[in-house]
Amino acid sequence: MLSVRNLHVNLNGKQILHGVDLDVTDGESLVIVGCSGTGKSVLLKSILGLVPKQRGTVIIQGIDLDHATKDERHKALSCIGMLFQGGALFDSLTIWENVAFGLIYGQGMDPGAAQEIAFEKMQQVDLERRTAFLYPASLSGGMRKRVGLARALASQPKIIFFDEPTTGLDPITSNIVNDLIVRSVKYSEIGAITITHDLGSLRQIADKVAFLCNGKIIWTGSVEGLDNTENPYVRQFVDAKTVGPLTDKRN
Template sequence: MSTPAKISLRNVHKAFGPKKVLQGVDLDVAPGESVAIIGGSGTGKSVTLKCVLGLLSPDQGSITVDGVEMIGANRSDRDAMLAKTGMLFQGAALFDSLSVWENVAFGLIEGQGMKPRQARDLAIARLADVGLGAEIANMTPSSLSGGMQKRVGLARAIATEPEILFFDEPTTGIDPIMGDVINDLIVKCTRELGASAVTITHDMASARKIADRVAMLYKGKIIWDGPVADIDQADNPFLQQFVSGEIEGPLDLDLKHL
């Protein structure tokens, strides 16, 4: 790509015992670009994300963020990378013991040392960004609906104004209408921040709305990578089967557990 990649993966491998999950992943994410990694369950989407975040250590390959190698990085470089990232977890992953505003402000207080009063004001502003009012600030996460919890999780992800956002199956567990609301909010917040974004999802409606570019992961490798606008015309039978949801096709589906 013409400009240096914000995130770059080269020949990334990861196995768990004899099970080879990633077998040479290559992927670039440009500054300000939104990329969705699609693929079925068990194809390695989450493992790829965990490798980028440093939660897993790849067996070989290279992962750079802003040109800094993350595999084997020292604590300082790892912390610097995490400080400029925000993450929306699949299940929102809110802290039950904290109020809504304390969840949103967690990175501001614990990561940046901000005073609680100032952090609360910023948390309420971020809640407003995702369509939630100040009246829920003192509520507990358990008292919120699934869709509201996702929005609180998104508010937390953007609270520190990160340069990079990660979204893990952002529409899982919520109804299609709320899923569309979440997709719209992700697009809005990502654009307003000018952040690079990586979304892992099996939801094609979500991928089409959120992403500028889509990369399909299958059997440990990216088998198709291109603009969202090119998906329906792509001459890739694996991608077309996944997009259409057909049982018949070249994808090696594990149906014995269905």
């Protein structure tokens, strides 16, 4: 479904990614963890072509983005839904228009039909109907996060990228979001890449875990593997120790 090989990204002279490889298959949920500022969000954005890559290959549903026609590229990228870490909502559009944006402007769907889908997706993320006609500025941070999630799901993507889907949500809403991710992946057979610092959420949603450190994926394994690994970087992260190789590198 998605294959990334040897991805290198350099931004403003700083090498962010140094050769990342990853694969996601149908119905598989990959969770990426790693310290703040290591390039997790940049990794997802570079797969989508939102930040330029220096080197490497991205293949989405068999289409190599560097050797694709404009139509093939559009087809490949429209398979992907993305929940951005900061929401990235359009301030001047109402909530339902934000959720329906890709349906109306990307797929050319009739606005009435798109509005129905927007309402349905909003309900799935526990957003009340009354919020549909408000603007993002009048929503709380957690509500905006859920609007971003509803938008990512609205176009029925085959692969979804969730960048910190539960950050800033209360524990109950976090569980609603975790369930939604699991249901989407298992029942709709989509592939998912989730970035999270929330280890409780990781335990609920991950089939496979990848640990990003210094621009590379230095460890991959299962959730059980995460609990049992002796890799010192992963151990320090999971056990939240203030002393260890991750903090040595920072100092």
